[in-house]
Amino acid sequence: MRSGPGSLFSSPDNPGLLIVLGLFSGVAFMGSLLVGPSSVGWMELLDLLWGQASGPAGLILLEIRMPRALLGMMVGVTLGLSGAALQGYLRNPLAEPGLIGVSASASFGAVVMIYTGLAGLFTLALPLGGIVGAFAAVALIQVVSGKNAGTLHLILAGIAITSFASALTSLAINLAPNPFASLEIMFWLMGSLADRSYEQVWLAAPFMIAGWCVLLPLGRPLDALILGEDVAQSMGFNVARVRTQLVAGTALCVGAATAVTGTIGFVGLVVPHLLRKRVGNKPGSLMLASALGGACLTLTADIAVRILSHGQELKLGVLTALIGGPFFLLLIMKARREWP
Amino acid sequence: MAVKLLQLSGISVGFDKASILIETDFSLEAGELVGIIGPNGAGKTSLMRTIAGLLPPHSGEIRFLNQPMASISDRQRARQLAYLPQGNESHWDVTVETVVMLGRLPHRESWKGPSEEDREIVSQALDTCDVSQFSDRSVNTLSGGEKARVMLARALAVKPRLLLADEPVAGLDPGHQLDVMEKFRQLSQSGMGIMMVLHDLTLAARYCSRLLLLFDKRILAQGKPQDVLSEENLARCFGIRAHIGTTNQRPFVIPVQRYRPD
Numbered sequence: 001m002r003s004g005p006g007s008l009f010s011s012p013d014n015p016g017l018l019i020v021l022g023l024f025s026g027v028a029f030m031g032s033l034l035v036g037p038s039s040v041g042w043m044e045l046l047d048l049l050w051g052q053a054s055g056p057a058g059l060i061l062l063e064i065r066m067p068r069a070l071l072g073m074m075v076g077v078t079l080g081l082s083g084a085a086l087q088g089y090l091r092n093p094l095a096e097p098g099l100i101g102v103s104a105s106a107s108f109g110a111v112v113m114i115y116t117g118l119a120g121l122f123t124l125a126l127p128l129g130g131i132v133g134a135f136a137a138v139a140l141i142q143v144v145s146g147k148n149a150g151t152l153h154l155i156l157a158g159i160a161i162t163s164f165a166s167a168l169t170s171l172a173i174n175l176a177p178n179p180f181a182s183l184e185i186m187f188w189l190m191g192s193l194a195d196r197s198y199e200q201v202w203l204a205a206p207f208m209i210a211g212w213c214v215l216l217p218l219g220r221p222l223d224a225l226i227l228g229e230d231v232a233q234s235m236g237f238n239v240a241r242v243r244t245q246l247v248a249g250t251a252l253c254v255g256a257a258t259a260v261t262g263t264i265g266f267v268g269l270v271v272p273h274l275l276r277k278r279v280g281n282k283p284g285s286l287m288l289a290s291a292l293g294g295a296c297l298t299l300t301a302d303i304a305v306r307i308l309s310h311g312q313e314l315k316l317g318v319l320t321a322l323i324g325g326p327f328f329l330l331l332i333m334k335a336r337r338e339w340p
Numbered sequence: 341m342a343v344k345l346l347q348l349s350g351i352s353v354g355f356d357k358a359s360i361l362i363e364t365d366f367s368l369e370a371g372e373l374v375g376i377i378g379p380n381g382a383g384k385t386s387l388m389r390t391i392a393g394l395l396p397p398h399s400g401e402i403r404f405l406n407q408p409m410a411s412i413s414d415r416q417r418a419r420q421l422a423y424l425p426q427g428n429e430s431h432w433d434v435t436v437e438t439v440v441m442l443g444r445l446p447h448r449e450s451w452k453g454p455s456e457e458d459r460e461i462v463s464q465a466l467d468t469c470d471v472s473q474f475s476d477r478s479v480n481t482l483s484g485g486e487k488a489r490v491m492l493a494r495a496l497a498v499k500p501r502l503l504l505a506d507e508p509v510a511g512l513d514p515g516h517q518l519d520v521m522e523k524f525r526q527l528s529q530s531g532m533g534i535m536m537v538l539h540d541l542t543l544a545a546r547y548c549s550r551l552l553l554l555f556d557k558r559i560l561a562q563g564k565p566q567d568v569l570s571e572e573n574l575a576r577c578f579g580i581r582a583h584i585g586t587t588n589q590r591p592f593v594i595p596v597q598r599y600r601p602d
Contacts, residue, residue, distance in 0.1 A: 091431035217450065224445055225492070226432050230425045233497075234392045236418030236446045281432045 014209055014285065017278050021292035022090045025073065028299035032069035033061060036301050037224060040065075043256045043310020067201045069194050074201075074208050075193070075261050081287055085215045088222035088283030089246050090151050093276070096186070100154065100247060101161030106258035108165040108172075109133020114185050115172045126188075127203050127259040133256020137161050141143045150229075154243065191262035191317020193302050204256040209255025214245055217286030226232040226283065257308030264317045266324025267294055267301075273331055301309035342369040345415050345502045345533040346391065351400035353383065353390045359398065360386045361504040362557045373528040374535045375565075376553035378577055381464065384537040385426070387554070388504050391535070392423040405501065410436065418446035422500035428491045430479045436490050437475040442466055443497025462497050469493035469523065485516035492520065496527070503527070505536040507545065520546045539584070539595035545569055553577060566591065575599055 030119035034041050042055040084095040098104060105215075107127040113129035140161055145153040169189070176182040221242045224232035229239045257264075271293040274287055298316075301323070305314050346368040353361040355574045360383040368374055376384045389395040391402065402409040405420065422443070430439060434582065443465065444458040454462075466472035469489040474482065479490055488508060495503055505524070509517040517540070525547055528534045544551055544565060553561040553569040555577040561568045574582045574593075581599035585592060 035552070220445055220448075220450060224442060225435060226430055226439070227442060227491075228425070228427070228429055230394055231423065233394050234418065234421070234423035235442070236414040238414060280438060281434045282438060283432060299448075324347065 010257065014279050014289070017275070017289055018292060021275075021289060021296060023329060025076075025292050025299065027296040028296050028303070029069050032072055032299050033065045034061070036065055037306070039330045044168050059289050062198075062329055064195075065194050067198050068302070069299065070201050071196050071260060071296045071308065072302045073194050073202070074205060075257040075264060076267065076295035076298030077269035077291045078208050078211065078257040078294070079264065079298065081215055081273040081291035082254050083221065084272040084283065084286045085218055085246055085267075085291035086250060088224065089218070089242065090155065092272060093224060094269070096266075097250060098162065098263070098265075100158035100250060101165060102134045102142060102251045102254045103258045103263050104162040104165035104169070105133040105137035106130040106235075106255045107133070107263055108169045108261075109136070110259055111169050111172050111185050114188060115176060115181065123197065126201055127200055127256070127333055129214070129250050130259020131207060131255055133165070134251045134259065137165070138247055138251040142244075150331070154247070185317070187315070189317075191264040191320075192305075192315045193261055194316075196260060196304075196315055200260045204260045207238050207256035208253045211249045211251070211256070214249030214252060216287060218242060218249075219287055223284040228305035234331075237319060245315050261316075264315055265321045266328065267297055267320055269326055270324050270331070271297055282311065342371050344369050344412075346535075347401075347403040347406075348391070351402065352398040353386045353395060354398055357478065359557060361554070363400070364381045366536060366552065366559065366562070368502070368533050370533050371523060371528055371530050372533055372535075372550060373536045373553060374496075374550045376535065376554060377538055377541065377544055378550050378560075380594065382577075383557065384554055385441045385506055388423070388506050388535070388537060392504055393417055394423070404500075415446060415530050419498070420501045421505050422495035422498040424491055424505040424508060426510065428484075428486075428487045433478050433587040435476055436471055436482070436493075437462065437466070437488055439479050440471075440493045440497050443494045446498060453476065461499060464534055465493040465497040468496060474549065485512050485519075488512055488516070488520060488521075492523065500532065502535070503532065504532045507537050507539065508539070509540065512597050517543060524601035541569060541595075542591070543573075545591040545593055558586055569593055 033045055038060055040060045044061060046062050048058055079097055083095070086095040086097060087093055104292045107130070109132050110126045110130040113125045118125040118129070141154070141157050144157040144160070147335060173182045173185050176185065186263045221232060221239075222238040224237050225234045233239050273291050275289045276286055277290055301320050304314055305316050305319050308314050308319075344367060346366075348364055348366040351361065351364045352359055353364075362385070369588055378384050386395060390397050393409070395451055404412060404417065405426070409417070424602055428431050430594065434457070440462050441454060445455060446461065448454065448458065463472065469492050471486065471489050471493055474486070479487060482490065491509065495505070513518065521543055524536065528549070538548075548565055550563060552559055553563050553568050553573060560577060569580065569584060571584065572582055578595070579598060579600045580595045581597050583594040583596050
């Protein structure tokens with residue numbers, strides 16, 4: 001791959017790309033505030049910005065659409081960032097945030113709350129259950145894959161945890177006290193940003209932001225890992241510590257994201273793919289770009305969900321997988337042509 | 341007197357409980373080009389990895405620049421010591437310049453981009469290894485010889501006092517082998533300490549200022565190439581009878597046949 005000289009998008013460290021993605025994210029965020037079943041739009045948003053929020057319009061913007069947009073942005077950043085970090089660490093473009101088992105365990109934790117009925121008692125039960133599930137997964141990974149384990153052990157442990165947590169989730173659906181509970185679980189698992197409140201934003205935000213803060217400094221070691229673990233270690237990076245940091249950071253942000261929204265697939269897989277060449281294939285530079293790209297994609301998809309839903313809500317996780325799956329196949333075919 | 345870069349005393353190396361090297365003593369001064377030879381499995385790579393800080397020794401002490409290696413931070417060590425492993429792999433499809441710039445990572449502060457000095461050093465390293473003409477190309481499109489020179493340039497961009505190279509000429513054609521060995525000789529003459537694992541005994545004899553022959557978990561011989569590469573040592577370590585001679589005052593070693601002394 002040769003990066004075209006002079007192009008705004010292909011200079012290696014690419015500040016232009018970050019600016020464009022940042023602008024897009026901002027536009028998508030505004031769009032997320034403007035689109036919805038009720039006709040609250042530009043005028044009302046402008047009123048709100050002038051400090052004249054009043055009546056139902058202000059309420060819809062501030063209490064319904066704002067938390068949804070905030071969550072969409074944060075979940076998008078989380079998926080894009082953790083996907084890029086995992087791919088960089090594992091040196092594998094097929095890695096995605098759920099790979100280490102955090103998504104499946106967070107889902108299971110939340111499902112337990114629905115199953116036991118605790119979710120109906122207080123709003124935060126669901127996300128709290130999810131976060132506990134994510135931490136359980138991390139503890140298991142650290143025990144199973146040990147201190148000096150390689151990438152293969154991490155992947156294998158992740159696969160084992162994912163399938164076990166999925167099996168437990170299926171068991172919960174299987175044994176659900178009534179069909180409504182099964183339906184509720186299944187709908188929740190599909191992943192959605194609809195009807196989220198500030199409570200959930202405030203609960204998830206600290207974990208997500210903490211996760212980002214753990215992942216973002218990994219840029220330099222991930223760059224060093226281009227040349228393999230031995231070279232990275234000889235360049236002064238403690239690869240075992242990098243791995244612990246990666247698992248902890250991913251668990252914090254992906255666990256919290258899954259806990260409030262359910263599983264939103266393909267964003268963490270596709271976004272790093274789309275942006276990788278734009279940063280000269282450098283895993284360190286890819287992280288921030290992918291975080292912004294994830295926000296763009298998640299917010300845009302959530303706007304599309306609202307436009308496409310009539311009556312029955314189309315779930316965000318269903319839409320991202322529906323678009324993401326074929327799109328990913330196309331990417332693979334394109335990559336095969338370039339790399340026979 | 342030249343600066344003593346490295347001093348190993350009583351170093352034992354191994355995986356789990358099995359030892360690969362026992363009680364090894366060795367030292368290296370600035371300007372030396374030391375070749376490590378020995379049969380497969382003699383512990384050449386393990387010795388290199390131990391010095392590079394990748395494999396903790398079971399016992400003994402390593403001193404680097406007159407300080408115990410254990411007391412030097414990873415970052416400090418990485419600024420003075422470069423390790424060039426076998427394989428020359430690049431896991432992502434990055435440009436040659438990106439790879440060479442990685443050599444500056446130990447010197448750069450977090451969050452900061454490369455400085456003017458970093459760029460200058462990288463461009464020197466690219467020139468030294470004759471790879472500046474394809475600095476924009478992807479490493480994965482290069483030939484084996486070109487790639488080996490790019491990886492060497494990456495190690496040189498560290499500006500190390502000590503360079504550890506594990507079979508740097510493996511898989512190169514004879515012309516490129518000579519090119520790379522010449523480069524190592526120039527570097528050592530300019531004051532860098534170099535330690536390399538070699539399988540080609542002729543190159544070892546011609547280019548190294550000193551050879552270290554590893555056999556049966558120990559250093560069997562070390563010293564000037566002509567002393568180490570004796571018929572007796574070659575028979576004992578490699579199980580070969582070799583023709584050792586000189587042509588135009590340059591030594592050569594040709595393995596002739598399998599031979600095991602009783």
